[in-house]
Amino acid sequence: MSRTDVLVTVDWVQEHLGQPGIVLVEVDEDTSAYDGGHLEGAVKFDWKKDLQDPLRRDYLDKSAFEALLSSRGIANDDTVVLYGGNNNWFAAYAYWYFKIYGHGDVKLMDGGRKKWELDGRPLSKDAVERPATSYRAAEPDLSIRAFRDEVVAAIGSKNLVDVRSPDEFSGKILAPAHLPQEQSQKAGHVPTAINIPWSKAANEDGTFKSDEQLAALYAEQGYDESKPTIAYCRIGERSSHTWFVLRELLGKTDVKNYDGSWVEYGSLVGVPIEK
Amino acid sequence: MCGAPKQGGALAGIDLSTQTVIQGSVWHDGAPVAGAYVRLLDSTDEFTAEVVTSPEGEFRFFAAPGQWKVRALAAVGKGERVLPAEVGLNETTVAIS
Numbered sequence: 001m002s003r004t005d006v007l008v009t010v011d012w013v014q015e016h017l018g019q020p021g022i023v024l025v026e027v028d029e030d031t032s033a034y035d036g037g038h039l040e041g042a043v044k045f046d047w048k049k050d051l052q053d054p055l056r057r058d059y060l061d062k063s064a065f066e067a068l069l070s071s072r073g074i075a076n077d078d079t080v081v082l083y084g085g086n087n088n089w090f091a092a093y094a095y096w097y098f099k100i101y102g103h104g105d106v107k108l109m110d111g112g113r114k115k116w117e118l119d120g121r122p123l124s125k126d127a128v129e130r131p132a133t134s135y136r137a138a139e140p141d142l143s144i145r146a147f148r149d150e151v152v153a154a155i156g157s158k159n160l161v162d163v164r165s166p167d168e169f170s171g172k173i174l175a176p177a178h179l180p181q182e183q184s185q186k187a188g189h190v191p192t193a194i195n196i197p198w199s200k201a202a203n204e205d206g207t208f209k210s211d212e213q214l215a216a217l218y219a220e221q222g223y224d225e226s227k228p229t230i231a232y233c234r235i236g237e238r239s240s241h242t243w244f245v246l247r248e249l250l251g252k253t254d255v256k257n258y259d260g261s262w263v264e265y266g267s268l269v270g271v272p273i274e275k
Numbered sequence: 276m277c278g279a280p281k282q283g284g285a286l287a288g289i290d291l292s293t294q295t296v297i298q299g300s301v302w303h304d305g306a307p308v309a310g311a312y313v314r315l316l317d318s319t320d321e322f323t324a325e326v327v328t329s330p331e332g333e334f335r336f337f338a339a340p341g342q343w344k345v346r347a348l349a350a351v352g353k354g355e356r357v358l359p360a361e362v363g364l365n366e367t368t369v370a371i372s
Contacts, residue, residue: 033327087325114312120350165323167339177315177324177336180294199322204314204348 003211006248008081008107010115017041023074023130026113027051027084027094033113037123039083043072043130047090047237051097059259065101066135073130076104083109083116086237087206089198093240095248096257100145102138108244114206144243146230146256148264151190152271159229160193163242164262168234169195171275175234185266188275190232196221198238201245214245228254232261291363298335299367300328301347301354307332308371311349318342345369 016022017040024042026034034044045051050068053060060068074080080098084091091108098106109116117123146154154160167173171187189195200217201209208214223229229246231239236259247255258265265271289296297315301308313334314325318341326334334345338360346355347369354371 085327117310118312118348118350165317166319166321167317167323173323173337173339175337177338178326179324180289180337181339197322 002251003249006107006244007110007208009110010119010121013039013081013083013109014121021077022079022081023072024081024083024109025072025074025091025094027082027090028113029086029090033085035125037125038128039116040122040124040126041128042083043074043128045072045094047093051094057260057264059097059100062101062137062140065097066137069135069137070133073133074135075133076136079105079107081107081109083112085113087114087199087202087241088112089237089241092244093237093259096144096240096243100140100142102141111205111207118205143254144247144256146232146258146260148258148260148268150256151230151232151258151260151265154228154230155190155272156192157227159224159227160190161223161229161231161239161242161246162189162193162195163198163231163233163239164189164195165197165199166195168262169193176238183263183266185263186273187266188273189262190265191272191274193232193274194222196223196242198233198241201242208245208249211249214250218246218250225252228256230256230258232258232265234262235259236261286364293362295338295340295360295362295365296335297338297343297345297358297360297365297367298333299345299369300332301334301349301369301371302332303349303351303354303371308347308349308351311347311371313345313347313369316344316346320344347371 026042027045029047031046082091174183231242233239243257246252301311309330311328315323315336344357352371354369356369
């Protein structure tokens, strides 16, 4: 696994627009971005409506994931290229999801929508229709997903990487600052977690920093190469960005995303919290 | 949930007795800049949040009292503004020169 297996540039995507066997998927929380103009031929996933269980707090089960991909015309042997807003947070979350369900060839477009827009590249408002497929997902790969008990057990023993902003880590604010600061969970972080904000792994245009810069970043922030790792944020999408960096770009093994993240941990009764 | 709400517009529904709202607009060449990427940096210059400006060039953050930097990035260029914020409404303008 190397960077070019999991990451494609905006130039590469523009050169391959419309090529059979490659499916572009835009993943946003707010689909008005897609509806206002998207990459030609791209289908959309609405992070909240399409990628969350409609009843419980969980991701889609296997059959629901199969139905989603089939409805979007994605086949098992397609190369899926994900991109989105928010510096690819939600695209990285979807990437992790595709890996959970064993998709063969999935990549992120480096820089996402932001890089594409800042470059002034073309967007389309044309409706995208793809013939439905019969997608078959694998059983979920739980080796890349952490649950709450595992997080509590990891205190003091594994790398716990809190990727939120320093002010969220310290408990000064409870959510990323584009959201109202009224949340029910407690403020702070998991004891012994190290704070390496996701944003340190990205350039201002949303692209990932170089492998050399990324390796240096984690080394100097106290990341222990000999230990397994769990990354978390508030709801699991920014930590997917860091999970992607650690496992897919830097090739570290035993890296899990805790998608329950602070919204779950900060609401648990009796668990330790540091501020 | 982590996606930004619609930028700018009315403050209805926002409790200004508890929220520290930083809002304003991005301008270039005498006109508001729609679709600019605006990030909020804390007092150590660390990224805290990012939003995209509305068609009227507006942005809004929910922060905490303290010193903040607002930096705009658009196809036409960059601009930034440092401001102190208090609980309530804090308004600013970022010019891209």
